[in-house]
Amino acid sequence: SQQGEEDPQALSIQEGENATMNCSYKTSINNLQWYRQNSGRGLVHLILIRSNEREKHSGRLRVTLDTSKKSSSLLITASRAADTASYFCATDAAENQGGKLIFGQGTELSVKP
Amino acid sequence: EAGVVQSPRYKIIEKKQPVAFWCNPISGHNTLYWYLQNLGQGPELLIRYENEEAVDDSQLPKDRFSAERLKGVDSTLKIQPAELGDSAVYLCASSLYRNSPLHFGNGTRLTVT
Numbered sequence: 001s002q003q004g005e006e007d008p009q010a011l012s013i014q015e016g017e018n019a020t021m022n023c024s025y026k027t028s029i030n031n032l033q034w035y036r037q038n039s040g041r042g043l044v045h046l047i048l049i050r051s052n053e054r055e056k057h058s059g060r061l062r063v064t065l066d067t068s069k070k071s072s073s074l075l076i077t078a079s080r081a082a083d084t085a086s087y088f089c090a091t092d093a094a095e096n097q098g099g100k101l102i103f104g105q106g107t108e109l110s111v112k113p
Numbered sequence: 114e115a116g117v118v119q120s121p122r123y124k125i126i127e128k129k130q131p132v133a134f135w136c137n138p139i140s141g142h143n144t145l146y147w148y149l150q151n152l153g154q155g156p157e158l159l160i161r162y163e164n165e166e167a168v169d170d171s172q173l174p175k176d177r178f179s180a181e182r183l184k185g186v187d188s189t190l191k192i193q194p195a196e197l198g199d200s201a202v203y204l205c206a207s208s209l210y211r212n213s214p215l216h217f218g219n220g221t222r223l224t225v226t
Contacts, residue, residue, distance in 0.1 A: 042218050045214035090155075099161065100158065100161060103156045
């Protein structure tokens with residue numbers, strides 16, 4: 001079973017534009033993480049935001065978390081063709097004492113040069 | 114530091130045959146995960162180890178799947194007998210401790226014919 005639901009399922013933008021992906025989840029969490037997956041490869045960790053944090057930045061990435069709405073968003077600014085990948089949110093549910101990451105179904109991002 | 118190493122990279126077998134996947138986590142990482150990923154979907158947790166103990170195997174189909182992590186380092190995931198529906202990518206991941214980000218291998222793509 002997957003806790004996170006991501007929106008949109010697919011996103012196509014031009015290089016230089018911003019990309020926003022959303023994630024909704026169902027239960028209380030310890031933290032929420034975002035991962036990237038290039039075709040045929042494993043997932044790569046991008047950023048972790050704890051339940052008591054509202055916003056976090058890492059380079060061109062900005063993540064927000066709204067625990068009252070049980071949702072998170074990932075913003076990639078000034079996108080590049082190399083950002084083309086699938087992006088997954090993953091929740092670490094509070095009920096599990098941590099460590100059990102449940103992934104959403106992902107957003108497939110295509111950045112056209 | 115070396116990443117998570119998985120082998121084989123690809124495996125094609127006939128249904129009812131056995132198959133095994135091997136994972137070498139990052140040195141010093143106590144927690145090890147096996148995930149299954151179907152095409153276009155997010156990873157689904159099969160089993161999680163802390164050292165050599167399986168702390169969460171609730172999603173592992175125990176009638177045909179088995180896993181072990183001897184000495185708390187390398188791990189093997191086995192399917193016997195394989196079914197057509199087992200065709201997927203099997204991902205191994207490790208983390209330094211329970212709540213830290215996951216590091217993934219590139220996966221084993223299994224095709225059952």
